[in-house]
Amino acid sequence: MAPGRVNRDGGRALATFSALLEPKRMESRAFGAGGPPVPAVGQGTWKMERDDPAEAIAALRQGLELGLTHVDTAEMYGMGEVEELLSRALEGRRDRVFLVSKVLPQNASFAGTVKSCESSLRRLGTDRLDCYLLHWPGPHPFGETLRAFQQLQQEGKIRSYGVSNFDADDLEAAVALAGPGKIACNQVPYHLRDRDIEEALVARCQALGVAVVGYSPFGAGEFPAANSAGGKALRAIARERGVSPYAVALRFLLREPGTFVIPKASSARHVEENAAAGDLQLSAEDVQRLDAAFPPG
Ligand code: NAP
Numbered sequence: 022m023a024p025g026r027v028n029r030d031g032g033r034a035l036a037t038f039s040a041l042l043e044p045k046r047m048e049s050r051a052f053g054a055g056g057p058p059v060p061a062v063g064q065g066t067w068k069m070e071r072d073d074p075a076e077a078i079a080a081l082r083q084g085l086e087l088g089l090t091h092v093d094t095a096e097m098y099g100m101g102e103v104e105e106l107l108s109r110a111l112e113g114r115r116d117r118v119f120l121v122s123k124v125l126p127q128n129a130s131f132a133g134t135v136k137s138c139e140s141s142l143r144r145l146g147t148d149r150l151d152c153y154l155l156h157w158p159g160p161h162p163f164g165e166t167l168r169a170f171q172q173l174q175q176e177g178k179i180r181s182y183g184v185s186n187f188d189a190d191d192l193e194a195a196v197a198l199a200g201p202g203k204i205a206c207n208q209v210p211y212h213l214r215d216r217d218i219e220e221a222l223v224a225r226c227q228a229l230g231v232a233v234v235g236y237s238p239f240g241a242g243e244f245p246a247a248n249s250a251g252g253k254a255l256r257a258i259a260r261e262r263g264v265s266p267y268a269v270a271l272r273f274l275l276r277e278p279g280t281f282v283i284p285k286a287s288s289a290r291h292v293e294e295n296a297a298a299g300d301l302q303l304s305a306e307d308v309q310r311l312d313a314a315f316p317p318g
Contacts, residue, residue, distance in 0.1 A: 047088025047299035050279065052119070052152070053205035054230025056181065059119045061275050062298050063091030065236065065285035066107060070099030072287035074106055081110035083289040085117060087296035093208070093234070093283045094145075095123035095156060096137055101144050108146035119151045123185060123208075124166070126159020133161070134169030138178055152205050153179040157186035163195050181205040183232075189225045196229050204231050211235030211282070213245060213255075213270055216317035227279050235274050238282040239267060245315075254314040258307045264297040271298035273311050 049058035064084045069077050081092070094107055104122065111118060122145065124137040138153055153173065155166050170182035183206035184195055196204050207226055209218050211233070218233065226233045244267070245252040255266035262269065271282050275298070286292045303311075 047090075047296065048275075050232075050281065052281075053181070053183070053232040053279075054202040056205055056232065057119070057151075059232075059281065060088055060091045060299070061281055062089055062271055062295060063093060063119075063234075063281060063283040064089045064292070065283040066092070066094045066103045067098050067285055069106060069285070069287060070102040074109075076289075077106060077287045078110040080287050080289050080292045081107070082114070084286070084292040084296065085110075085114055087293065088299060089292065089296055090117050091119045091121070091281065091283065093121045093236075094141075095125075095154075096128070096141050097123070097125050097156060101140070104141055104144035108144060111146070115147055120145065120147065121152045121154060121208075122150050123154040123156040125156050126161070129155055129159055129161045129166040129169075131165045131169045134166050135173060138169075138173050142178060149177060150179045152181045152183055154183045154185045154206070154208060158184075158191050163191075164198055167195075167199055183207065185209070185234075185236075189222050192222075192225060192229065192231065196231070202230050204229070206232035206234050206281075208234040208236055208283075210237050211274055211280075212238050212240045213251065213273065213311070213315040214240055214243075216315065219317050223277055223280065227277070231279075233277070233280045235280060235282045238271055238274055238284050244270070251311075251314040254310050258303070258310065262301060262303075262307075264301055265294035267291070267294050268297040268301055269303070269307075269311075271295060272301045272303050273308065276308065 048061045050061050052059040064081060094104055122141045124134050128137045173179045183204055185208035187207050192207055211218055223233055245255060255269050259266040259269045274282050284295050286295055
């Protein structure tokens with residue numbers, strides 16, 4: 022064999038080996054108008070109180086290692102239990118994390134929001150949240166919640182604030198009250214079989230400089246069955262790209278600029294599969310195929 026051939030093959034093998042050693046690149050995007058860069062793929066924590074705590078903590082930490090540092094929680098989750106679990110997962114790692122929590126609508130009066138935030142901070146074992154959200158529109162006027170958000174921000178207890186489950190009208194009204202560029206995000210349901218936000222909300226958020234955070238990106242565990250038409254399309258693309266169908270689904274949901282996803286996983290293997298969406302590229306044909314298999318509306 023010619024020496025050149027040996028060198029070429031050796032070079033290629035070395036490149037492949039070092040690529041394996043390199044940490045996965047996790048794509049970051051600006052979190053709302055002028056917001057900080059935040060990983061496009063994050064980690065959710067709803068119902069994590071039902072998981073084995075040691076496994077859930079290990080999974081969250083593995084996610085942080087892989088760049089999934091956008092971590093979403095809420096005072097509602099396990100009635101505070103999940104925030105406490107998260108504080109254990111974040112020990113010694115808090116500074117690397119973009120930490121989001123939420124106030125329940127029934128607590129979202131001015132005084133109630135301040136109290137809820139302080140309770141979340143205590144449970145999370147931190148002195149600030151990176152973003153604090155109103156979980157969904159409720160009985161208290163948004164102006165009151167907003168005043169509390171503004172005070173908490175001035176005190177350094179929250180870095181930014183946003184909303185969740187707001188439709189386009191609610192969001193317009195919230196932005197009109199808060200002023201341009203102040204509402205960092207709108208966290209809304211988004212998965213392959215629920216693409217309603219693509220109709221108008223994503224465009225409104227983009228126009229208003231509000232990040233779109235897609236929750237339940239796997240349909241809250243109702244992932245398309247392997248033998249369904251959509252499941253087959255996902256699996257075929259996943260096989261071609263050398264990733265899991267879950268990574269393919271996440272990447273499809275990240276097509277639009279300014280969008281983020283926060284899948285929940287309580288095993289390290291699931292987290293690793295999901296993290297592969299970070300540097301996955303889908304071709305125009307892949308996207309067309311998924312678009313046809315999971316039509317919007
Ligand atoms: P999801 O992320 O759509 O699905 C979670 C389920 O998918 C879990 O059963 C998980 O199993 C499984 N899973 C994850 N990765 C997997 C993989 N690679 N292979 C196979 N299965 C996998 O559901 P979600 O928890 O409803 O949504 C995500 C997050 O969004 C929540 O945790 C929460 O933080 C947020 N959220 C916000 C709102 C809101 O109103 N703002 C509402 C709902 C959710 P394991 O746990 O066994 O890994």
